[in-house]
Each structure stands twice: as structure tokens, then as C-alpha cells.
Amino acid sequence: MEVPGEELPPPPSYNQMFPIKVASVDSNKDSQGKDLIDMIDDEDLLEAPIEKDIDTDSKSETSKYAQDVPALPSRQSLPYNLGSVFKTSNRIIDDIKNDMFMILGDDQQGILGVNSVDYAERLSHLKHIHGEKYKLLMLNDFDKSLYRQISSDALGVITSVMAIVMEKETPASVSKISTYHVNFMVKSKRTHRPCRKHRFYKLEDWELNPEDKRDLLLDFTEQLAEGDDSSLPTLIDSATYFCPTCDRMLRVEIFPPEFDAADLVAFEKESVQERYEEYKAKNPESALVVPNQVDCLHQLYELLLQLFAFKTPQENVLLLELCLGRNILKKLNFRESSNGTLDHPLIPETETQKEFVLDAYLRKTVEVLNIGRFFSNSKPEFQVKSGLVPTALLESLDEFDTYLMSSIVADVEDKSLMSQDYITLCSQSYFKDQFIIDTFKELCFANPSSKAKYFDAFTNIAHDRSSPTLWTELATQKSLGVVGFAELRSCYDLFNIDVDNSKVFSTVDDNYLIKAYRYALAYSDGTNPSMYWDAMLKIALDRGSRYLEIFLKTEPVADVERAYSTLEITDSVEDDIVVTAYEIKKDDFPANVELFDRCFLAIAMKRRSMRLFDYVDSYMGHLNRLLPDPSQNLDAAYRFIGCPPNVDDFTFLSCFQEKWGSDLDSRMLYRCLKAIAGVRKSKLVESFSSSGIIDARYLPLANTPCGLNNIGNTCYLNSLLQYYFSVEPLRTAILKFDFSLTQEEFSADEALSQRRIGGRNVSFKETERSIQFVYQLQDLFSNLITSRKRCVTPTRELAYLAFSPSTEEVEFEEEVPEQEEIVQPYEAVVATADADAPLIDINDSDDDQEPEFQHNSPVPGELSSPMDTDDETKTTPNAPTQQVVRRETKRSAAKIDPEQLENALEMGRQQDVTECIENVLFQVESALKPLSLDEDDEQVDLIKQLFYGKTKQSLQPVDKDTKEHLPDGQVRSKIERFLSLLVNIGDHPKDIYDALDTYFTEDLMNLDDGEVKRSLTITELPKILQIQIQRVQFDRERGMPFKSIEPLPFDEKLYMDRYLETEDAEIIQKRKQVFDWKREIQSLSQKKNSLNSRNASGLTALEALEVSKAYLDSDVFQKHGILVDENTISVLDSQIKLLTEELSTIDQTLTSLREKCMTQFKDLKNVGYSIFAIFIHRGEASYGHYWIYIRDPVRDVYRKYNDEIVSEVSFNEVMNFAEGNTATPYFLVFVRDNLENYVDPLKRDLEEEEAGSV
């Protein structure tokens, strides 16, 4: 397409005039910022400190026309604010021409003051249907009156031009002529700057300052003061524009015709004839002939000229009435008198009134001249030429392309005037590319809410013109995030916002969008969370909302999986690896740092990791810019955490940890913590806020459990001792233990000699040794409670007694009194007051009485008041005196030499932890008197009550073919006690349930009398459930044990429903299904193994077939002239295919069956346990390091007991099932739901500090 005017100097670029809109951020600072925070949280936390320096990325390119443009006044010096309606002169003139089109159409609204984008579609549509319906005319011979210039030094120049708008088609009759008036006023300052193309911004009338109002004839106060509003002009449409480049003002007014159709009917032939006959009837003598239409019109013209001069018309009123009719005369201010005749109009009294009356006369005259043109060759006065181009109007604008603009008014065909896209962009086909770009940008700046539509128009024009310049700009805009309307609509659709419903859409603000975004995320199906972010960013960019943009760029990515994959790590890596991965990514791809930041934040929030939040705080502060600063309002910060400000550091952190475990916004919580840490200046809080761990070193002794020194590779013993210490009923029993026994007493006690522990009788020697062992434990526990040190040392005797089998006899000697004082047992302190009281009376022959040491075997519910039982014993009468003696001597020291101890420790190293546990518990049991004896004489006591459960093994005969139960088969069953369940990691269980499933599996066995189905169920649940994970496997090839570090995932909760003995038919049926599936799995696995078995050449069947085929296909046979039967190859092919398919089917079936087994019982959650303790071993089978994690249910924290150091650790450290983690759990302890009070790891009651110690 040839663009006319190519030779013209290029228009100036407006790029550098575009201040990027930051108003939205600043103006939102108070309202939206605050609201956002309200949404996030506590209403008081809230002076959201939006940073002042939200950068306004200056997108201004250096314009190649820059030197053409004089320096611009700064925004502040402009007399007017720029509004949101922007137009070019071209657009305004076309609007003038088409205003009536629109007003008379459905909209009934003028378009002078409306943004082009809002009417482009409709105007273009109308033009396509009707063509250019109106034309803009000046009546040239009347130029002098229609073109006025007023100038004064003060005012500059005001040019006023009048023109008319009328339909292009010649009307059918004179009454159909409508002449609309256009008043076009340009006010130029004397000092105006050059302007190649004005940038007209619409001003509202009320915005105008008084001076401009007066100059543009918008000040009617004088008329109103004079009490005459009849002379005020009627306006159809009007608008005032202001160009910030040159300070020019343009006022456009459109007036309706002075004479409407009802008036103009007077000039129709029939009307004239009618009036003539009326006149003739009144004046029969009159010689007047019928006037013709032109004469009548001319009469009006003559009359107007006289009125214009404020002269009294010479003509007879009756004659005027004959020619013009009464309507028209009334419009000319003729007055109807009481006798029905008309009087001449009065002359206005004041100058202002005259001015408006004259304007009205002028418009009437113009109309008469225009109507005169309807009658060809009638009178010379009516032979006015109409200027198709109102040159004066265009010239008054003083733009370079005036003569090109004439296409707007002339009948020059310019399709761009009909094109919706050009109308939208206020442009014309002759505009140069750069100018279209500038206009596009200016429009986007003025009216950002329609940016998408401007962009569509721009895109269409770019394609229409095939212009590389426009295409380049298009690409640039796209890269800045500008999108078209269709795309924008689909973005809003995601948030259920209807862009076409202007009522709703106009209420959508940044706040609403943020809410909509959060809502959409919360209720999305999670398939593509980043979709919402992408869409919202497009919306933010389209709206030009920096606030929304910053919100999005400081939001964590919604999809944590994506966050991990973006940083190329997995969710099992440690926090430090997250930091490293982030730093590497940031260095390698600096352009994507915003995304990496958001990924990092998402991971920090998902993990609730303080280490990561600390990093965000230190290195990504900008992510917090929309968050309130709690350091400005510490009271609110404390309230947010739910903690009074005046508590000690530890209480504060405890409150915090509780909230940290809730679903409160972790970012805000962390910021509150940081703010408070900054004020508390406490090492404890400070170290916590960067590590998330309460560092025991900074804790008051009373708030942290005491550690145990390692007395020489005691393996898991310390873990075990801390574990037992944490079992509240057991600890209480040990602390209260007070018992001794002689051989005679032992033999005399029937219960003691009859009882069996672990299925065997216990000798006196063993019992004696066990009692000493319990005293050793008592001393240690008491120390753990009262010591003012951070850790205490177990005695070597204790270690020896724990490790060496109870059958091994130990020589004891009486303890030296001083030692007694040194290791003052905790309970003994309480008991000293009644040291001579008979605490134990084993000689009591009264068998009706419960054994005394029942007190040491608390029943749940009585646990809370151990002191009561003491009181009871104190009141026991008949205290034999010999017991006092015995009491003094009941503690003995074991005679153990170093070699013995070393041997015992070595034994410990060889033992399973269960062997040691059994040994320890056996000794505690044998030191206790039985509460009762079971059928098999097994002793029932606290240990049995706490740790033991019972299983039932059933053997049910089955049909050897169908494997179904034989109806008459004799079911044999056996009940057994268990202390722990053993699961084997060698079976590669997928999780703890998978492992337990194997333990409780139903399987088939061949017995002498036929095949039976063996099943194992739990008939009695332990209160404390212990599961041993067998990790030590035997490597047959190397002939040595090795440790498997295969992860065995488990949750904090464990449900045992599925393993219980039950009559529930549904559960039994479900178990049978699993049994059948497992059999199928077994047979399929065997089949698969046999298919995959290797022949003598080391090939599987499939490989052998493939090799054969490849060999036959090769050229070996051809070379030697051996023919290969084609059939052979195709048979091979089909066999390969069959085999491959079969293997794949087997694999699929196996996967599906395993999945079914895994999920079969997942809804059974009635019998729940919570994690209590996790024993960890790190290292190889033959060496390594041991520690234990114990959960404190009171504060819901985990502590790591690593010998002398007890520290709080994160949940992630405890539940780390990452592949390759060598710190593996080997013994798990769960506590039955509702018995969490059995777990009480933090028991401290510090002894008085010694007097004089500082």
C-alpha cells in the first residue's frame, strides 16, 4: 500500500513523553496494600511498608526523532492533568462528522468525549452499512462571519470556526434538510511550542480554569445573573481537549438545527399555498400572487440580515407571516400579542445577551443559505459555494499534515476511516508506521484498561500493512507481556470474571484479583497451578498494575513439585542442598532469578524450614516487600504468635512452635519471630530463628532433658536408657522401687518361686541381681532428673548388668555409705523422712493381701498420684525392725573388674538391640513381684502391661487343589506373647504396612497331615508397640553381614486394624482377597523369573530369540550362499513379539496387584498409634553410631538424644526417607492413641544449688 505523505518530515516520537504509570502503586499504598495485608492476617500488623522505590522500569527507547522535539515541560507544570480519553485531530474531525450518526442511532450518545475504542466497532459497522452518511461543510461565501480570530497579548489567539454537518444525500424535500452546526474553537498561547500532531486529551468542563472557561465561551454566569437563560445555546454534544505538548486547547460544540422539520414545512409548496389562501380570505383585495418557495426563503434571509443588525424589520408582519408562517417568526423572537397579531422582536438589552442572540441568528442564516442551495439557480444570494474542505478549521489546528487530513472531510476515499482498527487507534492510512506506534503507546498510556483492544487493532494494522517496523514493535510489546483481548478474556475467564459485563468488570480492582487468584488456586484440581499465575501476570501487565505484578513476583510458585524440578533437586534433599541448588541456578540463568526466588520460597514454605526462611530474609528481602513489617508493631507480632510479650524465651519459642505447626501463614509467622528475636537479643531465640532448632546449650537446664555420657562404645544403651526414662509409668515405677530380698524370703514366697518370666523360672540369684540392676536404673533416672549438669554418666555396673545375660551371676558387696550419699536417688529423697517405715513386707504371709510392689506397677489413671501410694505404705502397721537393717544394706555394688565390663560391652556390640531390651526388661520384671500369674504361670506385671501384646497363629487345613478351607478341617491355633514385631528389610517392603503385611501374611504350609493355611493375627494390642527393623543381612558371597540402608517409610500415625483378630466378615473377606492376590503375585513372579532365566550362554529366552534373528538377518549366510527360509525369520519375529507381550502383561498385572494390596486396608483407621521413639543407626553392620529421636507430645517436637547432647530437631530430619540416607531407623516405638501421656521425656526437677557456689 502506498502511504501518501511519505515525503513529509516524520512526526515526533512521543516515547520519551510517556511517563510510566506508577500511580497505581502509590495510590494503592494506603488502601489496597492494607487490604491485602488484612486478608493475609492479623488486622493490626499492618502498616504495610511498600517500598518507595518500586522501580518504574523505564521503557523509553531513544527515539530517532528525539532531536526534533523540543524539551517538554515536566508533568507538574502542565495546567491540566491528563485524563483517560486521548484522540488525534483526525479522530476528532471524523467524530464531528459522525456524531449525529451515533446520536441518532441506538446509542443516542455523542462520541466527542468518548474513547475511540468504545465506539470503533459500532461506528465501523454503521459506516459499512450506510457508507459515509454525513458531510462536513463550510459555506465559503460566508467565511468572514464564520471564521473569527480574537487575539490579545494576554490570551494568545482564539480561533473560532463554524461549519455545518449534513447528510450527503440530497433530501427529498426542503423540510427534510437538517443542518447541524459545529463550533470549533482553538486557543493557542502566544508562547505555544510547535506541535506536529497534537495529543488531545479530553478535559471535563469542571476542570477548566476560569480564564479558559471564559475564553472558550463556557462561562455563562453573566447570562444567568441577568436572569435570562433563553439565550443559552442548546448543545447536542461538546468536548474540550488539551494538548500537553503545545498547551493548545480545542473546544468542539455541536448545535442542533435552529429550524427543525416542523419549521421547514413552511417552505413546502403546499404549505405556502395554504397560507396564501388563508391570507387571501382575510385580504380579498390584495393583488399578491402566490409567492414561490425561493421567495419565501429569501424573505427569511432578508429578515435575518435586518435582525442581525438589530434593526426593526421593514416588512409588514402579515406579509412575513404569509411567506414564513407563524412558527418561524416565533423562532425569530416575534411576540404574539393579546389580539392575536405578532409584534416585532425586542432588542436585547445587554451585550452578552446580544452576543448569544447574534450567534443564534448566524446559525439561522447559515441554515437558510444551506437550504437555498437545495433550490438550484434561484437567487444569487443562495449561490453560495460549499467548501468541501473547511480549510479554516483544519488550518486553525496548525498541524503539518493539514492537507492530508482533508481526506476526512473531503469525499476522498480512505478506507481507514471505515476500519475499526484505524478508528480504535485514532489513525489513518497515511500515518507513518512510527506514528502509529506512538499513537498506540499514547492510547495505552491514557487508557490502560483497553490496552488489549488497542493491541488487537495494532496487530491487525501491522498485518494489514505487512510492515516490519510494526512487526518488530509487536514482538517487543508481546515480550513486555502485552496481550490481545481474546487472550485477556481467557485469562479473566480462569477467575470467573466476565470482561464483557461492564457492571461487574468495573468493580474489579487489584484486591479483588488477588482474592480471585488465591481462591482459584485453593480450589483448583492442582493439575496446572502455574496456569493461574501466568494468567494473572498477563492481567497485571495489561492493567499496568505494578502492585499486582509485585504481588505475583513475590508469591511462591503454587506447585512445589515444579519448584523442586525447576531447581533440579528432589524433595528429599537437605535444606543446605536447596540453598546450593538455588545459588547455582541463579548464577547460571540470571534472567530467571525471579522464578528461582519463587521456587525457593515455595520450598521454604512447604518445608516450613527456618533455615530456608532465614536465607530468604538475608538474601531475598525483596520477596517480603508487600508483607507488613512486624518490627513496627511488636504487640501485634506477639498477638499473631499467640503469646504474651512478657514471657521468657523458652515459653515464647514453645508458643511459636505450636503456631508453626498450625496452618497459619508461615511467612508472616517467621517475620514476627525475626522481629521479636531482634528485640529480645537472646541467643536462644536468635539461633532458633536461623536454624528452627532450640539449641539446648542456650536453654535453662529445666527445659531440656539431660544427656548421657558415652562410657566407651556403649552402642545403643544410651538410646535405650533415654527411651525407658521417657516412658512415664516405667520411670515412675523405677523411681519408686524399694525392695530387697533374702534367699529365705525368696523361697518362702510361693508366687516368686512359681512365677515364670519369658517362659522360665527365675532363680534367687537372678532376682537378687535384677533388684540391683533396678537400683542402678533408679540412681541414673534420679540423676537425669535432678542433675544441674547437661549430661550425666551411667555407671559401668549398669552397662554391665544391661548387657550380660541375667543368668550370669554377679557378686555384690555392700555399698560404702559415702557412695549412697553421692547417688541419692530421686524417690529416696522423698522417702528419707520415713526411712524406718516398712515399705516392703515380703514376709507377710497374708496371701489375701495384694503384693506390696503392686504400687510399682501403676494402673493407668493412678499414675498421676504416685505419692498417694507412698502415703499408704507409710501407714502400714507392724513394721518388722529387721527391715530397717535390710534397707540400709539393700543396695550393693557389683563386683565387676574392667575385663568383665569390656567383655560385656563386647557382648553388647554383638547383640541385637532386642536381645538387650529383652535382657533389661527381664531384669526389671524379675525385680518386680507379679500382679498375677497367667495360665502358663507367666508373670503379669507393668512390663507385660506396657510392652507386650499377643498374637494368634492359626493353621487351617485347605484343599490341596483349590486352596479353599476344608469345611471339616480342624483349625489349630496358638496364642503367643510378643514384645516387638520383626520386619525384614530384605523383602524390600515399600512402607511400614507392606513390611507388617509380610509379618502377618497368610501363607500355605505343607504339614505331615496335609496342606494348611497359616495365618497370624493380633489378639491383644500392646500399649506401647515396638517394631524392630531387621537391617543386617548376610552376604553369602562375601560370607559376611552387611547393613541394608533401604528406606522404610512410615508416618507419625500407624493403624493396626487390619492385623487384628476379628469376626468382621468384611475384613476377613478383604484379607482373603489379599491372600489370593499375593498368591497370584507369587506365581506370576515365578513365571517371570523362569521366562527371564538365563541359559548356558547367559541369555534369557527373549535375548536368545533376538540374537538368533539378528544372526539370520546378517549377511553371514548370504556370503556363504546359504539360503535362510523367510518363514524362519517371521516365526522368530512372532515369537519375539509374543514373549515381549507376555512379559509386559505380567509386569502390568504385578504392578496392579501390588497396588491393590497396598490400598486394600487404607480406610481402616480405628486402632491408631502415634510415633514415640525412633532408634537410629548410622554406619555399617559392624560399626557405626547410634542415637534416638523421641517425640515430646506436649510441645509436638522431636529431640535427638545423641549421647551427651540432647537437641531439638526438625520433623524433616526425623522423617528423612531419602534414598542413600545412611542414618536408618532400626527400632520404632509407637504409643497407643489416648495414651500419649505415657510419653514424658522432659522430666526435670533440679536439686538445690550448693550453698556458696556461684
Ligand SMILES: [Zn+2]
Ligand atoms: Zn499540540
